[in-house]
Amino acid sequence: MEKRKLRGGMVGGGRGSKIGAVHRMAATIDGQAEIVAGAFSSDPEKSRSFAEELYLDSSRAYSDYREMAEKESALPAGERIDFVSIATPNADHFDVARTFLKAGFNVICDKPVTCRLVEAQELKSLVSSMGKVFAITYTYTGYPMVKQARYMIQQGLLGEIVKVVASYRQTWVARLLDAEDSSLDVWRLDPSKAGISCCVADIGIHAENLVHYITGLEIEKLCADLSGFVPGNPLDNDASILLRYKGGSKGIMHVSQVYAGEENEINIQVYGTKQGLSWSQYNQDYLEIKTLDGCTSTYTKGSRGSRVICDEARNASRLALGHPEGFIEAFANIYLGAFSDIRAQIANNSTSAGDYPTIDDGVNSMDFVETVVASAKSDEKWVRMKGDNAVSR
Amino acid sequence: MEKRKLRGGMVGGGRGSKIGAVHRMAATIDGQAEIVAGAFSSDPEKSRSFAEELYLDSSRAYSDYREMAEKESALPAGERIDFVSIATPNADHFDVARTFLKAGFNVICDKPVTCRLVEAQELKSLVSSMGKVFAITYTYTGYPMVKQARYMIQQGLLGEIVKVVASYRQTWVARLLDAEDSSLDVWRLDPSKAGISCCVADIGIHAENLVHYITGLEIEKLCADLSGFVPGNPLDNDASILLRYKGGSKGIMHVSQVYAGEENEINIQVYGTKQGLSWSQYNQDYLEIKTLDGCTSTYTKGSRGSRVICDEARNASRLALGHPEGFIEAFANIYLGAFSDIRAQIANNSTSAGDYPTIDDGVNSMDFVETVVASAKSDEKWVRMKGDNAVSR
Amino acid sequence: MEKRKLRGGMVGGGRGSKIGAVHRMAATIDGQAEIVAGAFSSDPEKSRSFAEELYLDSSRAYSDYREMAEKESALPAGERIDFVSIATPNADHFDVARTFLKAGFNVICDKPVTCRLVEAQELKSLVSSMGKVFAITYTYTGYPMVKQARYMIQQGLLGEIVKVVASYRQTWVARLLDAEDSSLDVWRLDPSKAGISCCVADIGIHAENLVHYITGLEIEKLCADLSGFVPGNPLDNDASILLRYKGGSKGIMHVSQVYAGEENEINIQVYGTKQGLSWSQYNQDYLEIKTLDGCTSTYTKGSRGSRVICDEARNASRLALGHPEGFIEAFANIYLGAFSDIRAQIANNSTSAGDYPTIDDGVNSMDFVETVVASAKSDEKWVRMKGDNAVSR
Amino acid sequence: MEKRKLRGGMVGGGRGSKIGAVHRMAATIDGQAEIVAGAFSSDPEKSRSFAEELYLDSSRAYSDYREMAEKESALPAGERIDFVSIATPNADHFDVARTFLKAGFNVICDKPVTCRLVEAQELKSLVSSMGKVFAITYTYTGYPMVKQARYMIQQGLLGEIVKVVASYRQTWVARLLDAEDSSLDVWRLDPSKAGISCCVADIGIHAENLVHYITGLEIEKLCADLSGFVPGNPLDNDASILLRYKGGSKGIMHVSQVYAGEENEINIQVYGTKQGLSWSQYNQDYLEIKTLDGCTSTYTKGSRGSRVICDEARNASRLALGHPEGFIEAFANIYLGAFSDIRAQIANNSTSAGDYPTIDDGVNSMDFVETVVASAKSDEKWVRMKGDNAVSR
Secondary structure (H helix, E strand, O other), X not given: OOOOOEEEEEEEOOOOOHHHHHHHHHHHOOOOEEEEEEEOOOOHHHHHHHHXXXXXXXXXXXXXXXXXHHHHHHOOOOOOOOEEEEEOOHHHHHHHHHHHHHOOOEEEEOOOOOOOHHHHHHHHHHHHHHOOOEEEOOHHHHOHHHHHHHHHHHOOOOOOEEEEEEEEEOOHHHHHHOOOOOOOOOHHHXXXXXXXXXXXXXXXXXXXXXXXXXXXXXXXXXXXXXXXXXXXXXOOOEEEEEEEEOOOOEEEEEEEOOOOOOOOEEEEEEEEOOEEEEEEHHHOOEEEEEEOOOOEEEEEOOOOOOOOOOHHHHHXXXXXXXXXXXXXXXXXHHHHHHHHHHHHHHOOOOOOOOOXXXXXXXXXXXXXXXXXXXHHHOOOOOEEOOHHHOOOO | OOOOOEEEEEEEOOOOOHHHHHHHHHHHOOOOEEEXXXXXXXXXXXXXXXXXXXXXXXXXXXXXXXXXXXXXXXXXXXXXXXXXXXXXXXXXXXXXHHHHHHOOOEEEEOOOOOOOHHHHHHHHHHHHHHXXXXXXXXXXXXXXXXXXXXXXXXXXXXXXXXXXXXEEEOOHHHHHHOOOOOOOOXXXXXXXXXXXXXXXXXXXXXXXXXHHHHHOOOEXXXXXXXXXXXXXXXOOOEEEEEEEEOOOOEEEEXXXXXXXXXXXXXXXXXXXOOEEEEEXXXXXXXXXEEEOOOOEEEEEOOOOOOOOXXXXXXXXXXXXXXXXXXXXXXXXXXXHHHHHHHHHHHOOOOOOOOOOOOHHHHHHHHHHHHHHHHHHHOOOOOEEOOHHHOOOO | OOOOOEEEEXXXXXXXXXXXXXXXXXXXXXXXXXXXXXXXXXXXXXXXXXXXXXXOOHHHEOOOHHHHHHHHHHOOOOOOOOEEEEXXXXXXXXXXXXXXXXXOOEEEEOOOOOOOHHHHHHHHHHHHHHOOOEEEOOHHHHOHHHHHHHHHHHOOOOOOEEEEEEEEEOOHHHHHHOOOOOOOOOHHHOHHHHOOOOHHHHHHHHHHHHHHHHHOOOEEEEEEEEEOOOOOOOOOOEEEEEXXXXXXXXXXXXXXXXXXXXXXEEEEEEEEOOEEEEEEHHHOOEEEEEEOOOOEEEEEOOOOOOOOOOHHHHHOOOOOOOOXXXXXXXXXXXXXXXXXXXXXXXXXXXXXXXXXXXXXXHHHHHHHHHHHHHHHHOOOOOEEOOHHHOOOO | OOOOOEEEEEEEOOOOOHHHHHHHHHHHOOOOEEEEEEEOXXXXXXXXXXXXXXXXXXXXXXXOHHHHHHHXXXXXOOOOOOEEEEEOOHHHHHHHHHXXXXXXXXXXXXXXXXXXXXXXXXHHHHHHHHOOOEEEOOHHHHOHHHHHHHHHHHOOOOOOEEEEEEEEEOOHHHHHHOOOOOOOOOHHHOHHHHOOOOHHHHHHHHHHHHHHHHHOOOEEEEEEEEEOOOOOOOOOOEEEEEEEEOOOOEXXXXXXXXXXXXXXXEEEEEEEOOEEEEEEHHHOOEEEEEEOOOOEEEEEOOOOOOOOOOHHHHHOOXXXXXOOOOHHHHHHHHHHHHHHHHXXXXXXXXXXXXXXXXXXXXXXXXXXXXXXXXXXXXXXXXXXXXXXXXXXX
16 A cells, blocks of 8 residues: 555544543554544534544534445545544444444444444454454553463463453442532443443453453353442442353453442453463553462563563563553554554455454453343353354454 | 469460461460460370470370360369460361360360361350350451451441452462472361361451451352362362342452462452452551542551551551561460450459450351352352351351 | 644654654644654655655655754745654754754754753753743653642642652663673763763653652752763763752652663652652552651542542543553653643743743753762762752743 | 570560560560560669569569679579560660670670660670670561572672662651650650661661671762751751762662651662662562563562572561561561570580671671761761771671
């Protein structure tokens, strides 16, 4: 392809949306893309005025995503967007993604990819038939030390995996309930916008995807206890889950929106027959490796002389050791992975080199959400994932 | 009573026993007691030679605990022991404790107090009918900051408790399985000495007791997944447990002997509607209190000017701020609590002032162990604790 | 001004320059500016090919900075750059900055601003006479929690400042000397490119500037011990400095390039009569406030309900609590501060609202470097800063 | 010798003395000694009543230390004390130690050993001529991981030492000045009881001794800045010190009693040409080893399988990994070292096997205190230690 930045569009993510801003920063920080179009709000006027704030050409501020898909399709190849980023509430993901896929666009979608498993499966078929890039922003898989964790397990350095512990901890529903902060945005608590789950669909799938990315483990069955704390609201704000993975490894997971004072702490510990590892977003640039005799080694982004840090981790880092890199950079690594495949597509190079979450991860997450909810509601508590019937990943 | 040190005896805890040494250090560190008698081994010769190492009068090195109970009973009041410390493998606790209680002695017993719930219940009856002091060394309840955590919850500073997370992490079975360390002591893996559980009975009850001590919560029912990793061995080395407490709080707990590189890390997080708290033995002198808006306060042993540290925590500390106090001192605080009641008993003062774990905690632990094992073996996974039927605490 | 992104140019920062990439990411991450021109290398061909990598219009890839200043000046106002970022080795900063200032451009310059105090003073005169924005990228002042620290001291919450401890710790010279890593870039060790100091001029001024930014303290005199470890090289790699501030506060500082395993850890502790504070880049999103009775409060980026986090810190943060923000975002905050003043300038609005380091900081740093070197070489060890004679800040 | 506990006496350390209690706990925790005599207060009545609290035989509660030395000397060998522990204010150490040495007793003395260098030198002569054991309780050298640090440097694992950073941080003078806590004990601020220095003599010598113990380095010369903050009081509460060691290593040290919220945090970092190390009392059971490429290994008390933990560290630990051991246990390790030599003495075995601080350390500390004070008062700031003229250690 000619030497140029990729052109991106955005659906959702308008004024007040923190995640919309994250998508734009992540898409552009490396100078590989620019945002040139958008349908930022369901209110056309708001969409236009927000586009102006972003210094976009007003002709590409669209009233809604359908108009955007249609008009962008009609633009010459040298002008139209190369990908669309979807940053709407959950319930819109499916329609928006399907619309753009059908119109022939690559998609970078926030999670959860849909509200139901069948929708995710439909997107999977579409991705396959259209031959498009479809990335899902499971942010935490973009951290260098998460890639290092994955690498070390793949190399067999932990031995066989015996047990996995994961949690994702938030406070916001507790703060909401504390009444002093009733201004909190609550679309996540609205089943028509969030789907069948609030907590598991929002952060439980992050924890599950992180476990899968790092360990490669697939859930065989699980047993869940869900709690909702908002009076009159049917959705979960807290989940405790026992897990059995294919091959015999065990797991335990808890995710919550009512853990006072814990803000977006996602962490994972993996225990193998030879070593253990521990990673937390609170200490994102570091990975702890624990030996059987109680010595802990802390690895960080590789210096030139390092012999222990894998290329994937090294390449995912932009700075010298010690200079912290955070959430935005991890997010940007997912974009870079997708960009790599998009550029290959443009160049008619069929080889995918990108390391980023795909629709397969999305299908698996929806299988997970539905299985957790089924377990919590069932009498027979241990419920099998649909697994291969749902998706092979 | 006259001004004198209390006189203690010990059953078990001979050469090579780390926990026996801990009992002796804890009993004597504050200058309130001395160890004057013992049946340190089931081998009379070993018991005698170990007593010599401890500089004991040879006449009080006994061949076995029955002889010890009998002969100590026969000594004049001014010579005989005031209490016996039991530091044998689990399976002997019941017989030894029963024997000494029946002989009229106060008992300080290692945990688990027995191997079966019915035995614990029998001891509870005996303690009550004999009017003796019976302490169980749930070490972690002796830490100053654990007492501060309990105080803050009692004062309502966390609001209503929403969720409790606890874990106890060990490596030793993983190390054993790694073959390079086959010399590890394994009576804990022998059902005839350890009872029906290895991991839950050894460290699960510590985690459960810590939760109960800090929060006051009582388990209504639970759902457990147990794993054993030693080929041919029927006992558990890993447990994942979902918990529902009376009153509606939820809990999650995991304890393991196969977590590579985690050595005796017991930790607890309690999340309330107003604040959360976090404590770990790895940072034993500090207690983190987390507000809804993300500010964490770290409390430590109270200085003179402190207005936030409770008397119980302050009194449980021997040193100035910053000078670490550890496991032995926490253990000693349990002894001090029991000594307080023993001295009151000697003085015919019926008021108990001691803050230490009692046979009620022991009964509850055995209820917990049996319920966890029942859940893991059952088809109907959620199993109720016997609770009030077992013990009121 | 019309709604548009600012246009930036860059001098230096070509292929292989990590700091050049940081300048570009920081300048563009918030969608407020784009890089449109550059003289990226002293080799015209390399400059051109690097511009191509950045997808720049080839007409604005310049052979050297003089050509760039001249040709950009000749462009229409609607096309020419609004600012230039200088990311060359130290020795070029002065000439490049002077050239662009004289040509009427705003400047964002890496540190140290010059190699000598007199050069910094000359730039200060030029900035004043030309009425241009001149920012220096003292990155660490851009962190939200550094702004919170400054705020709390300004509010008097620490009382009078008694003592300040600061250090900046690097390893790279030790690694270089260890021979296995002889490929390390060493212009910093070349006096013709780095000036009279390697360590103090590179990282000592970061530590000094951070102290000044947070506390407002100005050095009265200092006593320094410098060490150089590279055989045959005259420059310092390690500095230990005693400090006396105007008004009576004391300080101690150490900065080094030979601290094995410490990578870019810059930290500061300030002790006042009422409270102390501690901040480290290793834990960049958190600020510890320590009371006289041993309680530590850890603050982080403010949630909506927070009453303790100042607006400056809150506005300097892009993400929800817990999601880490790092070096690039802090760097970008300095750019945002400068952009604010550049936009005001374009709008003929004379009010400066930007919170970013200026040429005054640069003059003070050069005064510091020269005073430290003078102290280390003198017999009379305590040497006064030129201070007000050098600059009023 | 016959199998028996050693018999100890104590001078000072009566009611309200925290350090007196620490000496008793440390002396007795391992069951190797008992306290049987004492002159606990300069007030005979207080001494007697405190002895009663300790359950001592009233015949051995002495009115003052001279009476105690005299009467204990007159007791039969099988009854008299084997050692005396000195826990008085500083100014009495010399007279008490001299008296007991001359009377033929072994001495375990708190630090600083005297108030002046010449006094320490006199004690050194006496120790030598009397052939007695003389231990000084530099507590921090008793920690297992401090011994591991020393071992690793002795083994050459850090390479050549380039730089040492040490600090000891306290708050108490700041708290005193804050007026709400005027009840603080202040003999340390009284020159007639504390000597020529408050801060350096109390905690500066701990930091210096720790550096020497771990690294073996000896100070060639130093440059100090002292500050006193108590109005009308001539003594120092804060010290900043530049250090040059024999052989070329550099050092920096700061110790303070006015660091708000830092309570007894003593820490050290040693940077060598191959690796660095870091230890802090706040994390006493762990030692960090840092490689040149940014990987940190955290060692702890050795498990059976460990190949990296030295015997000295292993033997200094009483508990399994993870169970914290603190200040009292470190203190007790110094007692165990002295006991080992005392038992050898009793057995007429001339070989010293004890690893504990001796009068040589005491002489060196007093040399350090006097040199620091001289530097702070001098015009020529860098002042040489008397060093070999004072003592060879």
